[in-house]
Amino acid sequence: MSGGVDSSAAAHLLCDAGHEVIGVFMRHGEESSEVCRTDAPQLPVVQRAGHKQGCCTASDAADARRVADRLGIAFYALNLQRDFRRIVDYFVDDYTRGRTPNPCVQCNNWIKFGRLFDYADGVEADFVATGHYAQLAADPDGGVPHLLRGIDSSKDQSYVLYGIRRDRLRRMLLPVGGYTKKRIRELAGEIGLSVADKKDSQEICFVTSGHHSDFVRARRGQDAPSTAGAFVDMEGEVVGQHSGYEAFTVGQRKGLGIALGEPHFVVRIEPETRNVVLGPRPALLRRGLVADDANWLIEPPAVGQTISCSVQIRYNSPPKPARMTIEDASASSFRVEFEQPEEGVAPGQAAVVYDGPRVLGGGWIDCSIS
Structure with missing residues (x-):
């Protein structure tokens, strides 16, 4: 339970279906000055001034706890910071290699449908459920269930679930995948959940401020080799300079900080030369x-x-x-x-x-x- 409307509605739907539901909030950011105690009457997560963290802030934890209280279900906060460092390291390493990482996919692979299964086993839970917009369908031959797109094409999240271990599909539940986002918000409002109108998180949860490239540079440290270099055109001619290729991705047009008279896009990133190659749209x-x-x-x-x-x-x-x-x-x-x-x-x-x-x-x- 992230404190958002989707996981909150998912918990309600599971309760409605007769399941015994345990709400779990993942703490995976910077250490708080106060330790999380899962036996505390109120969730003791402290937010320091100026600290925000995408979908996993202290206020999100409080929202999730309030929803759990409203639904009458158990609620626990798990500190997964050590596990999450693996995702942060992957994020930084991929950008340093001139690639464009997808930390949400890896979070699902390694944590949401990875480490949480360990926790589920520890409390003898049968299933792990999330608020992803995707669906599961029984295999007609009795085999492993099929993973399908959610019915709301504008919110479908099946793309970020492809990396889940196949054998775990039998123990997954995706309650909101058969609903539109609009209906999920309506449902949350009908049962009095305070998060019914809460905005969706649009941030990378561990990039707490600024651009992702600022995070990558800070994480690499001042002594790391420079990634600054040149913008070059399709013929290899230098047309400008950049302060680090980790700020760019293939297909990017905005934020290049360079005017070439007509729209140009990032066609290729060359970490070995530190060049960012630009070209017209057909070059993509x-x-x-x-x-x-x-x-x-x-x-x-x-x-x-x-x-x-x-x-x-x-x-x-x-x-x-x-x-x-x-x-x-x-x-x-x-x-x-x-x-x-x-x-x-x-x-x-x-x-x-x-x-x-x-x-x-x-x-x-x-x-x-x-």
Whole structure:
């Protein structure tokens, strides 16, 4: 329970369905001056002046506690800061490598549907549930449930769930996936939840202020090698200077701080030269990509086998028709060829493979195919 409307409504729906519900809030930010005690009558999370933290602030913890009290369910705050450092390190390392990380995917993989299963086992819980907008459907042959898109296409979050271990689908519940966001807010209001109109978090939860590049530089420290370099055009001519390539991602247009007379986009980031390559929009088009470190929610196709599918390469982009081919015997690498060239194929982002609404699996984009 993050203190937002989605997880709060999810808890209500679970209670309504007859489950014994335990609310869990994840603390994974900076250490507070007061230790969390799960046996305290009020949640003792202290927010220091000027401190904010996306979806996991002290006020969010208080909101979650109030919802739990309103629903009459048990509520615990877990300190997962040590586990979360792994996500922060991954975030910083990927930007330093000239990639564009997705910490929300890794949080689901490692913590929400990783460490929380350990906690669930510890309290003998049957399921782990969240407020993600995605659905689970029974397999007609009695196998592992299918992970599907949520019915609200504008809020669908199946993309960030592709990396969950397949065997854990049997113990997952996604109560809000069959509702629209509008209906979830209405439902929360009807039962008197104080978070019914609370705004959605739009921030990276551990980037507490400023731009993500400021966070990366601070985390790397003053003695780290410089990432400052040059903007270059498609011919390699220097057209400007930048203070660090970690501030940019493939497909970016805004915030370049350079005027070239016509719109230019980040086409490529070269950490070895520290160059950020700019070009016109057509220069972003790619025929395909290669992804690695794949996770499959189906029995993966055999090496060399090609299947027709759709592939989504960003959280906010729609899936596009494509053909996917497994590249190695372990099915950890795959190649995607789009039916039509696509823009903004960014190394470090997830490429998620769908069959209609069903998530088949996915992997991390290693490189694009021109």
